[in-house]
Amino acid sequence: MFRKVFYTFGLIFFVCCSFGCWGEDVKSEPTSPANLSHVLSLVDSVKVDGKNITFVYIYSNYPDYKPAIASGEGVSCVDDVGRMLEVLEHEVLNWGNDSLKFVAKGMTEFLLRMCTEDGLWYNFIYKNGNINKTHQNSIASFGWWAVRGLRGLASAYNIFSHVDEDDTLLENIRAKIFVSQSQWRKRLVSYGKYKNTDIGRIPAWLINDASDVTSELILALTKLYRAGFTEYYDDIRKFSEAIVLTQFRDDCHPLNGMYFCWKNLWHCWGNNQAYALTESFRIIGDASYLSSVKVWADNFVRFVVNEDYPNEIKLFSDSTYVIKDYPDIAYGINSIYRGLKSLYEISNNEEYQSLAERVFGWYKGNNVVGVKMYDEETGRCYDGIDESGVNLNSGAESTIECLLSIYKRGYY
Template sequence: MKGFKMLLAFVVAFCLASPAYAHAAGKPSEEKTPVNLEHLNFLNEDVTIDGVDMLITHIYSEAPDYKWVDASGEGIACVDDVARAAVVYLNDYEENGNKDSLENAKKALNFVMHMQADDGEFYNFVNKDLSINTDGPTSKKSFDWWAARAMWAMGQGYGVFKKADPAYAAKLKDSFLLANQALQKKVNENYGEYKNVHGYRVPVWIGGFDAMSNALLGLAYFYEVEPLASVKNSMKKVGRGLDEFQYGSYTQYPYGAHLGWDGSPTLWHAWGSGQSFALAKAGRVLGEKKWVKSAQQEADQLFSHLLVTGMIKEMAPTMAKDEQIAYGVNMLTQGFAEVFKATKDPKYAQYAGLAASWFTGNNDANAVMYDSKTGRGYDGLNGVTGKVNWNSGAESTIEALMALQMVNSIPKAEKLLHAKTVKRHTAVVDEAEDFDTVLGMPETVTPESSWTGDASYSGKIVRLGDSDVISKKVTVDKSGLYLLSGALVREAGSAGKLDVQVDVRNVSFMKVLPSPDTNFLTLVNAEHPVYLSKGVHELKLKFKGEELLLDNVVLQPAVEYAMFKNEGKTMIFERDLLKGRNLLK
């Protein structure tokens, strides 16, 4: 829930962004990027509750003075952020032996344990008087995002403090195992059961798959140092659910993505999508090769595609580049890095470095999104307008620091941290409303809302009737095979066919099957790849059936690539989708 609040704040902040300030703060740097904890330390406040020294992390920090800003109506600090701050400090202690970071981690973990209820679940926010917000929808006692993040912090903390402070580790263990009982209660209620959503088989015992990836991480960290049967049992159940909610391939939507919400087989969002990170880690710890393969699939198919297209906010099914945030970029970085650790294949370390280069200016705004001089991680950018949100809240700072910590610990990743994309050859989206009418009476429709209930329209849509024909001039920048697909609504009880013609040649068609339940927006591939020469072509679409709602058409090169400059050298990352092969050369 907190993520949606953050996105709302993000949109508001864009309206206030200052281009002059953005230019000054976004100047690229070629120097190695150090991990600077200064701003995170500033966001923290030492407090004492019930005689116990704790640390809270203030949620927002706004440009230009970067003072603390509270979350209106929620509180001044939350487990969501403090637990992640604890992870940053634990990482710093493990990497650098920093005793101050160990102490900060301990105080942060004290706060996390303070927010745990007797049944193992967690509250999230504290008010200004440090009382617990027990009523807010983003704070109520539950096993939700904040509980899962608490498990990650406590699980990793247990491994660190078992060596550094065994007595304190014992307290963490008790709280962790109590949380595990709450997790077991959650997953056991419907364990092994499935539901059918638009023809997809969806596990029902997880709920928020993205959120529960944090719990799996905590379980894996704990099990590494103390392999308890109860912890392994939870790992097996959560890992199974995350592994099974994955669909697609190199060419088939959603491209091997681990989806986050059990209500949609269409929506994937970057923020919080730590399933590959967690599955690779847990798979390595338990020897579950299937989980590692599952993480590797998403890394090879979706994540690698994003290295070519550039970062996105989400796909639902059209890729949206507007609200790019550190939390999304870090999930790609951590996923690649953990797959590297699990497979020992150095290409994934390189991919992690390329993903993290977003922070050093390799993004759609050409803005440095992590300032190594101040330690600020900035709150996001709009890849369409190029505007940057120069606020620097807890989440953005923490996620940036996590990404830098991981990349700096892997030489092959760190080497590519300052890479810059200089050319892309990738998918182009042509909106249906931009097509011209050739035959019939196609109707352009403005949806009441872009959100359908489980997916999102990219703009206006076109209603096609039987034998309606529309066309558009499209420009191809490189000769080769192309894959065509349409973002369209599959309707219950209604089937049809969308014929594809290029320059008066019938080249392929999209088979529009009826939905097995309710109407839903998805991406449907044309049956055959199409060869297109470089230049301008007329793309013509003819619908046969009762009715079709068409959102857009995607023209995807069968061989896509991105060209990078790094340390004076040029690299090309090439992806052959039909052969299922990626190559960085």
């Protein structure tokens, strides 16, 4: 019912804006570069304890692209709702799409409900709004879905501190950020300490010993800092220092500049270390962050592009490595693209702009199968490329990550 009502309103709004329902003298406003038709078709809501909880379905399968439910998980997750709020932040604040504020509010309520009183986070919900508390990827913890939830709350705070000025909602957001703070600061107690591994020592204050998870927390913290949470300056600095220390450096090795995501592994999905460091640099101004990202761009990114965006790379203590080629997914492409694009914005080095454009080209068909992965007419981004070709499904994550790339570029 929610989707039908939403689309009736949305269609009227779109026609009026596009064709001048209020007279021919209405000046045309800049329009968003992103097509949200598909991702909004995956949006639904449920009433829980008198509140409207809005979510986005995880899966959408070819050929009808209707929402699909995975057995054992649920219909939606913090992982996707958190990132969807970043899409809505762009639409509401940058493109004036106020019609999406009620979607943003419902998704904010979703995230608030998934964060426990001690700052741990659940991930999946069922169709009736109940929380899945037993699935291995939904147990209350502070890891992947927690940091993505915080990314979403940071975007929600930006939205509702600029529009509507809903003091109660803003206070609820601040409260969940504060209790989550107790969890990430437990890691910072180990600042300056290290753990020994087969490939050398790693900072002991990473979130779950993983630089990829930590990088996504930095994305949330830097946004919160710019929104007025200046008390997070040292948190950003310390976590960013940890990211730099996870970089593999060997001028004579083809993987020079790679950031280990976890242990001896790099994976394409969620490799946001470079993007996080550029965002930290804008605040902290530490030249070592920028130097690290330049080594990544000048060496490792070129290797990854030439290898057609491998899914995983394992590096061993004897300097040998193995590559897992597939799947190629938008979550990996967007992570690399935004890191490069931010590096270009800071450095004004056209080589980084050119390299970023080459990476963005993956969406436009510059990939191993020569197929456009984003359809600007429908707003769908396909779920990836594997050994057999293109996965024509189009779930929330793939589409959201592609849309975030488009916002970063400013056009498709």
